[in-house]
Amino acid sequence: MTNDRRLQSAAKVWCACVGGIKNTGSVRSKADAVMTAEETHEATSLINGLKPSGLKSETTRLVRGVIKIVCLIRTAKPLDHETRPYALAVATLGEANATAAVAVLVLDVNDNAPVFSRATYYVVLPEGPWPRGPVGQVSATDRDSGKNARLSYILISDGKFFRINAETGKATTWQLLIYPPTQPTTDFLQASPTVVRRLWVREDDPPGTVIGSVSIASPGKEVVYSITDGDGDSRFGVNSQSGDIYIYQPLDYETAAQYSLTALAEDDAGEHTTMRVFVTVEDVNDHPPWFTDKMIRIALMEDAPIGSLAFAFCARDEDGTYPNSALRYSLASPLGFPFQIDPRSGRLMVAAPLDRETSPAYAFTITASDLAERRVERRHASVTARVFLMDVNDNQPTFKSADVVQVAENVAEGSLLHHFVASDADERENGMVSYIMLTGNQRGLFALEEKTGLLRLSAPLDFETARLHRLRVAAVDAGLPPLSSSQMLTVEVIDVNDSPPVFSRDVYVATVAENREPGQTVVQVSATDEDSGILKGVALRAIKTLQTLDREEHQNYTLTIQARDCGPAPLSSTTQLQLLILDQNDNAPAFTLDSYRTSISEGLPAGAAVLSVTAQDPDHGSNGVVMYSLRDDGGQGAFSINASTGAIRTTETLDRETRAQFSLKVLATDGGNEGPLSSVVSVTILVDDVNDNAPVLVPVTLIFSRLCTISFVFLKWFANLNQKNRMAAGMVSYSKPTKTGKIH
Incomplete structure (x- = not known):
């Protein structure tokens, strides 16, 4: 790293802050350059390097070479976002003359805790028959800005009786609030006295469970019990004879934590007593904690200091009482993991230095558990989180x-x-x-x-x-x-000689016939060097073949020829040789198949297509032109061949009964001027049968036979068929002669 002093002395340009201005308004619109700095910067921290475009300079050429390195602004004391913006006047000293108005925008850091408008809130509530009534509202403010000033309210005590809105701070009752009265006791029915009974029941008690009784003593009288009010959902029932109150439908503490019932006891004389029955539902840990997201992704700057907040996890539990809804957080992580979590608040804190270039991301699991009194009843929920480290400029080139x-x-x-x-x-x-x-x-x-x-x-x-x-x-x-x-x-x-060799031509063009012996001279090239002494001279060189050339493998060559002088640091130049290989008739035509075999039906007219033979010759020009002919006319004039295409056709109608197979020899000859080359291939043609001949009967022979004492005369006709056709066309059916001698 080059220090600032070396840069200043090299360019003879210095920058200095010549004034500081407090401005409660907008300083950004009046500034030539705008810089940002975090309010947690310590004194002498580097803010930014001023770019040339931010300076009004009369010596732009001198300033542009070094201004990005030299004009570095550092803090003189810690900055505070909540206090004020900053505006500076910056000038260069020395040979360069440039000035700039610089606005420094201080970025907010979450360094202020929320403050309630009151230290203590006092609320007086009347006893009421219904839960979930309004209590009051609390409010707090935060001097930070943006998301750092967004507040949420959490009730950390008395969660059994009250709830608070996390966004508005409004508190409401969650259970029925009753000021404890003196309970009168009655042993017999009087004229409409009121009796108060208090009952408790667990929310997981099944229907049919007896939770208490409203029976009263009435010697010698028959009393009938009933519930007259407060049970609109029919959650409870009463035994009309014994006065036992039982659960009729399942209860849910989170839906209703307390019921106020009115029970009536009436005897056969018409006297009755009204009883107020307050049923308190006890919470059971029947709701597990849950997170709002299945996967939590967190972006964090890699220079986040140890002890800073990375993320605040917030799980929910719908149970109504504090132990069952209170949550504790834990982090499953390997040894040396750079984060730790506050078990009470769920705040994920940085516990070790971070480095994006070493570990750009971390994946881990956060578990939220409630605090049910019995460990076996505690419920848990987990969420997977990934922390992605955002890059900070902490590595120099x-x-x-x-x-x-x-x-x-x-x-x-x-x-x-x-x-x-x-x-x-x-x-x-x-x-x-x-x-x-x-x-x-x-x-x-x-x-x-x-x-x-x-x-x-x-x-x-x-x-x-x-x-x-x-x-x-x-x-x-x-x-x-x-x-x-x-x-x-x-x-x-x-130090080098100044003139490289120069060829007499930019491009040389030459030809050479293929199949020549190695050492054949192709062309002579020459180059001259205009330098003096041993570097000067004229070079004449012959380009020769090193091996026999084959035009069918390479039709032409492009050679790069270099001429280099003899200096201590040789100079050279190049030229190209375009070499064309001349063709010789050194390849005979080659048929695509070793032999050809086909079949054709008899009876087709003359000129019918039989097959085509193909031969190829890799030679060039007339040496590669192939002509076809019949070498041995084994077909006795029955076939002809196209000299150019190799297509074989019939010259007459074929008869399989006369000749069933033909063997021909086809000759392929190239067009070489000096001794044409040729090759021969065999062609076999089979004539397929057509049903064009009828059966013919020949003379009949009679045969007599006698067996034991019975004589039978069998007249057997043997049709000696002069059959020319074969297979299906030549198959003949026979039938036994009748008594009349006719054959069927």
């Missing part, structure tokens, strides 16, 4: 390219001399590297491309004037604030 390059003194202007390569482990803008030349280019011999790092020659070099050039180049990323590193490149200038 690192040079990977060489620090020495050799350049010939006669390299043309604009030539590429070197490629500076620096890598930055950060991503996006934080990993985008640009290059700036700091020192060593006073004469303007070199030009550096800022984005690519390509170093090019901008003026001629001279070995006799300067044999070495040392350039210091900085690699700067685009992060806020930017980080940089520098490299010293040594450019070594090499």
Whole structure:
């Protein structure tokens, strides 16, 4: 990393803050440049590097080369987002004259806790017959901004009787509130006295469970009991004779935690007593905790300090009482995991330094468990979370390219001399590297491309004037604030002769016949060198073949010929030789098949197509033109062949009974002028039978036979068929002669 002092002395440009302005209004619209800084920055922390576009400069060319490195603004004391914005006047000192108005926007950090409008809220509530009535509202404020100032309210005590709206802070009753009265006792029926009974029941008690009784003593009288009011949902029933109250339908604490029933006891004399029965439903841990999301994804800056908040997990439990709805959080993680969770609040805290370049993401499981009194009744819920670390510009560029390059003194202007390569482990803008030349280019011999790092020659070099050039180049990323590193490149200038050899022609064209013996001269090339001494001269060289050439493998060659002088740093030039291989008739036609075999039906007229034979010749021109002919006319004139296409046709109608098979010899001959080449292939033609002949009977022979004492005369006719046809067409049916001698 190059220090600030070296950069300042090299460019003779300094930046100074010449004024600070407190502005409670908008400073951004009046600023030439806008920078951002977190309010947790410590004193002397680097905020940002001022870019050239932010300065109003009369010496732009001088300032642009170094302003990105030199004009760095640091804090003099910690900043506070809640206090004020900041506006600065920045000026350059020395040879460069530039000024700028800089607005510093302080980014908010969650460093203020919410504050309630009162330390204690007092509320007086009347005893009421119905739960879920309004209690009051609490309010708090947070000096932070944005999401850091969004508040949610949580009731951490008396959750059995009250609930609070997480967004508005409005509190409501959750159970019926009753001021405990003195319970009168009655042993016999009086004129409409009122008796109060209190009963308790678990919400998981099944229907039919007796929870208490409203019976009263009435000697000698028959009393009938009934529920007259307060049980609109028919959750309870009463035994009309015994007065036992029982559960009629399942109860749910979260739906109704208390019931106020009116029971009536009436005797046979018409006297009755009204009783108020308050039934309190006891909560059972019948609801597991649950998270609103199946998967939680968290984005966190990789420079989050140890002890900072990464995320606040918030599970829900629909049970009504504190032990059953209170939650504790746990984190399943391997050893050395950089996060830990507060078991009470669910706040995920950073426990170890983070580094996106080492571990860009973490996956883990958070479990929320309620605090039911019996451990076996406790319920759990889990959610998978992934923390993705967001990149922070915490890695400076690192040079990977060489620090020495050799350049010939006669390299043309604009030539590429070197490629500076620096890598930055950060991503996006934080990993985008640009290059700036700091020192060593006073004469303007070199030009550096800022984005690519390509170093090019901008003026001629001279070995006799300067044999070495040392350039210091900085690699700067685009992060806020930017980080940089520098490299010293040594450019070594090499003394060379100035004139390379020059060929007499730009392109040579020659031909050579194939199949010539190796050593055949193809063409002679010549080159001259205009340098003096041993470098000067004329070179004449013959290009010869090293092996026998085959045009069918390669029809032409493009050769690059180099001429190089004998200097200590040889110069060279090249030319091309276009070599065309001349064809010789050295390949006979080759049929696509070793032999051909086909069949054709008899009786077809003359000119019927039989088959086509094909032969190929890889030679060029007339040497590769193939003609076809019948060498041995085994068909006795029954067939003809097209000399150009090789198509064989009949010249007459064929008769299978006369001749069933033909064997021909086809000759393929190329068009070579000097001794044409040829090849022969066999063609077999089978004549398929057609049913074109009727059966014919021949003379009959009579045969007599006698067996034992019985004589039978069998007249057997043997039809000696003069059959010419075969197979299905030549098959004959026979029948036994009748008494009349006729054959059927």
